[in-house]
Amino acid sequence: MSDELTYGEIYAPIYEEYITVQGKVAEVGETVAFLARYCNGGSALELGIGDGRVAVPLSERGVKVDGIDNSCSMLKLLAKRTDLVKAWQGDIAHFSSERRYNLVYCVYFTFALLFTREAQIACLRSAAQALDDEGVLVLELGVPGLDPLVGGQKTTTARLVNHENTILNVSVHDPLTQNLVSTLLWFSGTSVRRLPQRVRYVYHQELDTMAECVGLELTERWGDWARGAFTERSERHISVYRRRSP
Ligand SMILES: C[S@@+](CC[C@H](N)C(=O)[O-])C[C@H]1O[C@@H](n2cnc3c(N)ncnc32)[C@H](O)[C@@H]1O
Structure with a gap:
């Protein structure tokens, strides 16, 4: 990967076409319906908000959505689509927010773009701190495919x-x-x-352990946005965490 260009700067020029071809536009309705249940018309923070694929329709449901992204080009795409969503440029591994949210979410393998273990734990810590007392963190991540992953190949x-x-x-x-x-x-x-x-791929149980390290506990895990079961054949998981009760 080029050191100069971030994911967002590389993908922004073709993002809309790319996510359409990948089926990510088609599943937005289910994604938003899933997320909206956790914020009850309240507030949400998206980590790696991109062009607002999810944030814009979520905000149209009356949720006050904020977002963070480290790519100027992605934030410009978002600004062209809406002024309902407030987003700022920053690193999702290290952020702090004065506001506390009902929902913090990070979808479409964005969490894996943090390619060190330290950055992933830091992101979970920052997210936990941004939750209100009853708030939830929702992460969508792929299940690593094992077959071709022989060392260095x-x-x-x-x-x-x-x-x-x-x-x-x-x-x-x-x-x-x-x-x-x-x-x-x-x-x-x-x-x-x-x-x-x-x-940096991460297995779901490793993710749970990292979340526990920052005071979060798993409360739900699904195989898709329609709340299908997470099974040995699932290619992704949607995991919901809350702050562990003291
Ligand atoms: C796969 S895209 C997902 C965008 C949007 N969430 C969606 O679902 O369509 C990943 C987004 O995360 C942003 N991103 C990647 N690493 C980041 C980081 N360390 N801090 C902030 N944003 C980051 C990228 O610029 C990009 O907009």
Whole structure:
């Protein structure tokens, strides 16, 4: 991954097209319905808010949504869409907010873009501090695929193939840091786009342990936004944490 450009700066120019192709626009209704239950028309903070894919429709339901993102370009996309959502530029690993929220949420594998264990724990700590007494933290994360992850090996997986688009993910795995350094190759028509990214994958039980370290406890875990069960075949989980009672 380029050291100069963040995920947001790389993806902002093609973000809307990219999330549409990936099916992330189609699932927004279910995502927002899931999240809205936890804030009862109150307040929410999105970590890595992007262009407001989720925040904008959530705010249209009467929730006061704030957001954080480290990418100017993403924040510009958001500002073009709405003035209902207040967002500021910052690092989701290290933030503090005077306001306390009913809901803090981080969706679409954004948490994994924090590619060190320390940054991930710091993010959970900052999020816990931003919750009001009854508040919940909701995280959506992929379940790491085990098959191709032999130490140091280069792996290629097809992320999407349809008659107009082919998206391949070519990764190098560092098992010591649980990092996958990847380039997405997106073929469409006659163009090929190269989109670098780095993630630190994390298993759900490791996530629970990190959350416990900062005073949070798991209260629910689902396999999708429609509250389907989380099973051994799930490719992602949606996990809900609350502050542990003293
Ligand atoms: C996968 S996109 C998700 C955007 C939006 N949440 C959505 O669901 O469509 C990840 C977002 O997190 C932002 N981001 C990545 N790392 C960040 C960090 N350390 N601090 C703040 N924002 C970050 C990116 O700029 C990008 O907008």
